[in-house]
Amino acid sequence: MTGAAATTLATGAAAAAGVSAADSEPAVADTEQMSERQLSISDGEDLSSYVSDSSNGELLVVPSGSYEWNRRVSFSRRNWGIRGEGDVEIAVPASRGRGTKNGYVLNVSGDNVFVENLTFDSDGRPAIGFRCIVDQRAEFRDITVASDGPRTWNAKQTNMFNVGAESSSGEVLLDGIVAYNNGNISQYNGGSSRVGIWSSRSGKLTVRNSVVSGFPNNGIYTRMPGALEVDNCVFANNNVSSIRLGGSNEVVKNSTFYLDLSRDDTTHSHPQRGVSNTGGITADNRERASNGGYVRNCSFIVENVPNSTGAIRFLENEWVEVEDSQFLLNQSDVPGVGWNNSGSARLRNLVFDTENGSGAAAASQGGQYPTVEDVCVSSDLSDGAIDASSRNCSFDWSQAHDYPNPDFEGGTETTGNGTDEPRLGNTLVIDGEGGSERADYQFAVDGAIEHSEYYSAYGTGGEIDGGSATGFVRGGADGFRFSGELTNLQIDDGPTVRVNGIEVDPDDIGEEDSGNGDSGLERTIAIDGDGGSERVTYRFTVDGEVERSEELSAYGTGGDIDGNSVSGFVRGGTDGFQFSGELTELEVDGEPIVRVDGAVVEPAEIVSSDAGQELVNTLVIDGEGSSERVDYQFAVDGAIEHSEYYSAYGTGGEIDDGSVTGFVRGGADGFRFSGELTDLQIDDGPTVRVNGVEVDPSRLWD
Template identity: 25%
Template sequence: MAGVALGTAGAAGAVAENAAAAQTVRGITFDRVLDASDFCDTTGSRDCSSAIEDRLTDGTLIKFPEGEYKIANDIYPGGPSNVGLYSEDGAVFKIPSNHHVTVFLNKGGRNVLFEGIDIDQTADGAFGNMKILCQDNAQIRNVEIIGRAPNADQRLDQHILADVYDSDGTSIIQNFKAADGGYLGAYRNSAGGIQATPGHHGTLKIIDCHLEEMANNGVYATRNDGDIQIEGGIYRNNDVAQVRFMGPNSYVDGALIEIDMSKSDNPGTPRKMRGVWVETKQSKFEGTKNGGYVRNCTIIVRDSPNSIEGIDLDETGGWLEVDNCYFVIDRDDTRAITGYRPEDKASNYPKAPRPWDLTVTNCSITGSAADRESIKVVGRPGSTVENTCIQQTASSRDGVTVVDASDCFVGNSTINVDGREVREVDTNVQTTSIETSGSCPLPGDSSSDSSDSTDSTDSTTDSNTDSSTDSTTDSTDSTATEHELVLTTEDSSEVSYEFTTTGKISKVLDDTRNSAETKNDDVSQNSDGTWSVAGYTGNGYGDSYTFDGELVEFGPETGPFTLTVDGQEVDPSSLGDSTDSTDSTTDSTDSTSDSTDSTDSTTDSTSDSTDSGGSTDTTTTHELIVDGEGRSELTNYEFTVSGSVEQTDDPGEDDVSGTTVVGAVAGGIDSFDFTGEVTSFSIDGPAKVTIDGQEVDPSTLGDSTSDSTDSTSDSTDSTSDSSTDSTSDSTDDSTDTTTTHELVLTTEDPSEVSYEFTTTGEISKVLDDTRNSAETKNDDVSQNSDGTWSVEGYTGNGYGDSYTFEGELVEFGPDTGPFTLLVDGQEVDPSTLGDSDSGSSQTVETVSKLTIDGMGTDELAYYRFSVSGSVKQIDDPGEDNVSNQKVRGATRRGIDEFEFTGQITSFTLDGPARVYLDDTVVDPDTLG
């Protein structure tokens, strides 16, 4: 990928010289330009890292001629500005075996460039990455990671960490390719793609990148208050999620999102693969975050051992708009889109503020998936599915399911499914103009003949082997002829492209201006016998190829380029339009019947695995899922297997120790791979349990146990006791326990206020106050499991909300904002609720911090502790489990941190870790 041709800024390119001998590249002016060959070995024999680092001062650009440069140590010059590492000719940074190296780390600079230099990590155990943590205008362009990241004995970072510290700043990652990824299933012990950390506050643009088979997300950009804007690109077979983001100015636009392990030769097995995951951890940054857009994307879920859905709108995710997207869902039990019920995952993992609605418009959902539904919405009032076509006719497949969500609308759509078009659970959905037959076009297809466009869609599902080939007969000749394809580009442009043919493709390397590149352009044969190219060109140059057979597809459809086949200009958008798709329709039918057969075999394997009287099978891997089905009620569970067990979704609050799992799930899904048999299973709550896709009765799994039940009841008692005590203590003198009180919230104009409050007695909305009336829709009143009552509301722009309540006002949030809080006509300061100075009898509990430091060792340290008060984890949970007043966790090289009240009542540690209490080293044996 390195070595994009660039001219002078005064002409057509990006580099210019001025009278002061300064040079400008990509709009960044450098005072001095150094030639790396003057101080670095270009054959890769001697380490060049320190020589580079020493010269990277403010205003310096280092140019790298073609060659290999050995980088054996981190290059960290600090935070200089107007600095860059740059190659026009095809330079490669070579990482030695068993070295983990950051090839460029800039922290705090502005105007930083890394372009045209590939990173080779093909040596055994080698790993290379970049950390560009800048104030503004960092640019990473035309870079390829060569080789797969290792399955290491320690945690690895992402291939690129990119933060924009300045809230008004913008950085760009463009045409970054890492198609070999990491070791699937290794999660943090192998690499991810691109991550923005909690230090990101500005805008990060990710343009035309190709990230594949990452072990820890393709793009991971949720734990910050900055914007993430993803435009184009390919995100395929990345574990956990292809793209993970959220934010009101954040979006994914025009990307290919694909889960299809038939295209992978990765040695590992993924834990759990999502398409787009919309979520965030609000406690990682100041303020709150909400919203996001997915538009003009193609989202495919085909072959995967454990994928969840095309788009996962998480419990912590806010509103989301999905527009003009094309879904192909072939995996059974897999939805195109799930909007889970908004709820806190943990005390330090809260849900997004309102609004929470999911809007799906102008989308097409096809594919052979059976069971469940195409779209599910849980607890998200005001959600809409409109102008959308769903054609999924396999068995027991519903169209749209809405659970416990008011004011939802489904209409002006085609829903052609085997099951129910719209399924309503604990709600009424407004529906209108729903067609129950017909086929689905591609998004944006203006053809009035729906059968033609549907057949074209079907042929896409069948890997473009039949009708899509027919559609190219106008632009190509018979399969016996060799054809020439030429792509030419406009000046000052960059084009990433892909195309597929039915016959062999060869590069044309002798056309000086339109020559294909030996490095930038990849030709490969696919498993179905077709051939494909993934290429890159621009700035008035082009690429040329010869191919046999027929041209199946070319993308993108439009851009600053011209496509010709055998000298005739071809419109890429016309490829795949066909009036004769009988063959592909037949293929689709065949694949459906094949899918039915596989269901039979799944049923057989399930009965084998759940029959405790049968022989133990220690080699077959089974999948066990505990599915909360969108409920708000928590389910606690524990099970043990006779073989091995591994969690395949994001661990969250679940703990796997040896052959035993202790976990909890609310509205989401916990999934595990195991061998052998389930020897015991206990569950407390309404979740559904499936093994290998078949629902099972947990009481029939192995031997029942009472320990889990006892511990659940114990934890319930402790929660109830502590909750009751704190509730009775934390009231304000402005309320009293025997009278019905009135609470009124008024707001400034203009403003928007999301709020929550809790009382010890019942709360009712006041609906007859015209300006300060509570809303039937925006404001939710609920009773909690400890007997208290809570409200989650939203108002603003000079309006307000009113309630009556019994008992005492326990808490109100936020503490400050553009509002006034009145209780019984008296103004109340929310920050004084629970404060000992307010006149109540409550004493303020001291919050302590406990830190377990793995000290960078390779050996895992296990720990358990309990406290007399409350406890919450303040770092990323990872594999650690916090349940009421007890913590169970493990750390190796990292640090686990917790905040707690009260005293540590017990503590055990097994392994080499250092323990700190309020940042002071303590002997673990003295705790508890």
């Protein structure tokens, strides 16, 4: 188990009959149904292109190395998998998964899917996400993902794992997942921000031997009739909860939960821009889930977590059973079993302790406690709504997992059970690289600054005055942590400058930034919501390069850049970009202000009549949220490509030259094509739109 101790709590009472399905050994993918194909791929190549070209029945074997993943891969496959041999590290573009809930790097449906031994750790820490909805079986094993966000307000982000089995007899297994989301957990954004693991399907979900840390919209969030088993995992600082627990067939066992924001330098709340309300487990049975849930052999450590209402609390769930577990309550206003909302908590064989005499309550008022058996509450705590069976007890650290230690730059620097002071979220390093010349620098931020010994080596440390710092390096490195944005940086030639671990050009930062820098991207486009409350989506393509412009943006989502195409939305704010070449496609809904090269334009008139004519038509098959599977096939006399912009929770279909076959189950599959639509066959149910106009498939050729 990466990043956590392998110890587990002592085995408790036998499982209740109601969770026998959740306690059974999980089914796994059948790799015997796959033929191994060893990839001949070199360091730096685009692994996603190999994955996109794979077929049913293949198990791709990736040799040890460092690769890129530059495209979204969306397809339906059966008896398909990918496995890394040795150390396989994959870099993803920094914009991936931001500004949308659907920016998955891999979106695979079908059945019998297997993914193993891959590490995603990229500059810019994109919101890397995987979607895998199968009929019966899927397995993800030994997958590490290091992401970084959101750190900005009101940002949508793609869930890290969106998984599930459609069949009630189906199962999905996540084993050895290391999910680090090094962002500001207060940015819940009304539920539109990033979830660690999400499922709403009918089959069983098993998560074991895993780490889930730093998510703003819950670590594991399920709304499912299927069973859930969480075993031997460690969770740290997930807002609103590490696990939403809802159902008599759901069990959490042998796991450790940390509520301690002092250990993470980016998991802080921002005044009037979201708050943290971190809990360990929230009993929640909304939508397709039932009532109930079981917590066994778990440890809860509450140290420093503003606004929390309890390590375990209730929300629309009638009961939860907690047994053979321990609570360390070092924050006076956070109870062990907290905000109860009239739920019924059954407590057996529990320890409630504190290391600092906090006086916190073991169990708060408001709910019911029909069972309180063998519950020990330290004399330095309050019983609250229950009566303790005994007083002489202590929290046993040997029975808890260690705090997870993210090993990517910019994460927490604490390990084990230490109590390091909180740090500011961003880093700036000025590195003289061993040179003999003195190089002077000065910089300013719109937040706070502190010197960082961790990022410094043989430097002078600089002089900090409020939000600015001045100093020099001669061969050594001066490192700083800061909050807010870097607004100005001036430095003599020579040193290497890194911001949040990424090497930058000082001329591109702050007041000296013209918006174009030396990138050669001299043209600009800005989509301005003009302060409105309506969501406005956009999509554009250029025949050159494109990158986001912070100077031209304000309170926007940033869009999702995929090669030379960009899609996104604004709601009152502005998304701005720099690009080279010509605009070949521009589509917006609503009425935003669109400026190209600083001039207001009409989107319908900006693209030349002979530009972007290769794939000018669209076809969308929209399941409209239905639970029924609907198959389709169609053909054109030109070219076809899948469109992420027009798709949502669909399978993507399988494209074979000028024809496509696929299915939707509630979601939408969208395509772009050239030429004419020559055939379309589809089951009843979905809405079909051609070039944005709803059509009746049976009358297309009347």
